[in-house]
Amino acid sequence: MKDYPDKMTAQEMRTFRRDVMNIVGQIPRGKVTTYGHIAALTGWPSHARMVGRTLHYTPGAETLPCHRVVNSVGRTAPGWAEQRERLLAEGVVFKPNGHVDMSRHLWEPTDVMSTP
DNA sequence: AAGTTGACTTAAA
């Protein structure tokens, strides 16, 4: 019962990349969201990995608040120590285990994709 | 063409 497409054309990939950038750009200061949520918002719920790939390899991602994207358990990106400091600098609370306190900082977007 | 690799997720043990 997949109510979503299962393969991406090159064209869809470009749209996806644009949507990801757009969404990440809207994450408010002091909040975080996850790869999976972003993927869902773009309409490609099974492409959480693709979101990570996009932020990691797409030039220009540095200009976005991509440090506000963490994984489903609130862990920060591997090999990117600065992400933690950036989040701390905007008041994000980390639990003793080194994870972001998601219950507190998870961003719940309402109308990211639509513009009625 | 076939196998491996991740800024991933969920579930189970």
Added chain:
DNA sequence: ATTTAAGCCAACT
């Protein structure tokens, strides 16, 4: 809490 396993899918060997 940690580890394992399975599913995932574009990119890369």
